[in-house]
Amino acid sequence: MIVFYDPTPVSTNPDRYRILWTAKGDRDDLTEGKANWIEVADQALETLDGWVVEGGALVLADLTAYRREAIARINEAAGQTRLQFITDIPGQQMLYQAKEQEAAAYLAESPAPVDLSNYPLMAAEVGAGLTALTPLDLAQTWLAMANQWRLVAAAIENVRLLHVYAVEQAADLATIDQYVAQALSLLASIVTPQP
Structure with a gap:
């Protein structure tokens, strides 16, 4: 892609130029005899707003x-990682x-109380075929699960x-992309800790 830019620098940066227009592909017919252009990999730019030529590069x-958008991707990945460890239904x-x-x-x-009337959730899960056979085992299981989740x-x-x-804090696109990729990789590597 050929990026044509205004030869007059913008703002106080003598090496930053406003983009005038772009053309896809390698277009020698457009660049011949012109000095204010750079060639970059073809890419879809929805708008030229915010983009400049700086230091001979499109930034x-x-x-x-x-x-x-990068922060939204990190937050979404964190949410998806959480869903691997919790049941996400209303009230859960x-x-x-x-x-x-x-x-x-x-x-x-x-x-330890024998009567579970003050512990209705425990009463619902103690017994043969349920979560635990005894209230003690169930209470210890629930606390261990809570600690693992934490x-x-x-x-x-x-x-x-x-x-x-x-x-x-990142100063450029490449650094932002690097942090997003690193976050996604680290989130994908998180596993349940062993008790």
Whole structure:
């Protein structure tokens, strides 16, 4: 693609030029005798707004929209990674929290209660063919699962936040793309920790 630019620099940067127009392919007929053009790989530019020629290269001068899209990709990948470890149906997150609270309250009692009337969620899952045979086993299982989730959630959030910040600070498209690729790779590598 041939990019033709205004020979007058923009703003205070003596090496930054406004793009006038582009032409796909290698067009010697268009460039012959002209000095203010560069050749770059063919690409679809929805608009020339924000793009400039700087240092002999096509660069996006205003990275705001590109950053926003990159951050959205990181956030979406973090959400998809979370879905590998949780059941995402209405009310399920509140149920997980209620189970954890019930398990902690049950284990805090001494002696352990035989009557589960104060622990309705536990009563629903204790017994043959259910989640656990005893209230103690169930409470320990629920707390272990909650702790595992916290470790996974922390790993996901760490990757997400570090890379969103890096994208916000990046100075060019290539660096933004690098941070997005790194975030997606790290998120894909997250596995359930062993208890």
